[in-house]
Amino acid sequence: MFRKEGTAKDVSTTRICDEVWHDGEFIKWNDARVHVMSHVLHYGSSIFEGIRCYDTKRGPAIFRLKEHMQRFLNSARIYRMEHKWTLAGLCDASVALVKRSGLEQCYIRPILFRSLDESKPAFGVNPFPNPLACYIGAWDWGKYLGDEAIEQGVDVCVSTWNRLTPNSMPAMAKSGANYMNSQLIKMEALVNGFAEGIALDDRGYVSEGSGENIFVVANDTVLTPPLSSSILAGITRDSVIQICHQLGITVKERSIQRAALYVADEAFFSGTAAEITPIRSVDRITVGNGGRGEITANIQKAFFEITKGERPAPGAWLTYVNEQELSAPVVDGGSEAESFPGSTEALNEQEPVLNYLAASGD
């Protein structure tokens, strides 16, 4: 079950699941701790995910669970984290956690990191001697950029910090260390009175926000930077692209110049935490009419209807938690088929999850 009162200050968190999934077991929130000499704390060696579970008429439904877990596994592969977790096992664990939490909606946070073997401690940069630990936590998270942001939009700035370069840190991996760059962008924005910062890539083209992808609308066409602009291949970004196709809106991946942000008709962020948040000004220059634009509103409406299960999604995007039959979460040696005895709408989908490489043109 969840705690009645939360302590977070960044958004209106009120409830935290008091259990955490750890390496195949459920442990108490208070027991989910690491040693201060763990490799991850010193060298940033973690990869993680952020997944939303929505309150629907059919109970809690996890949004694009399989795609998130596929990205999680991709991030682990990039960082040579050789672990025992399977796609199905991780999905299964998330479903079980949400079921046990009693939360009707929540944010799910899987994390895999290099920890410390206290019987054989290793303190160097070389990560290989350090054991891997995997946890999944969940809490009820409100609107990331504020409740009113979804309707009214946010005021943002272009950051003086660039996004990671492709040959320094791979933006494609959702690693904890990438978020040091995000923190610089976010802190600079906040101390200067903005809700969020937009980073440019190393060539000076628009990349993304500290925790969101970005879209602009010009002449009824929706544009978003390509993967080659050092962005995270956002799952909400992919959802927006597919929703545009469904709504008959032209959408293109293009390198975007900074100045285009100022003259766009509309702009918005996409992300699991931020969902679809309109941008009303950039560097104190009003974007379009200074509110939520019409195309943004249409995409946002379709997105929220889909996440509530009230509108057919372009794919099997919702995993209805109460309708899943679970075996014990798989830790190792289990096949993916064994871990899903029930019919799992999203998870039994035959087509590949998300092709991160296909959509990387300029």
Ligand SMILES: Cc1ncc(COP(=O)(O)O)c(C=O)c1O
């Ligand atoms: C840097 C960054 N870009 C983009 C996104 C959006 O990705 P997604 O829609 O998969 O949450 C996030 C959020 O996780 C992020 O942290």
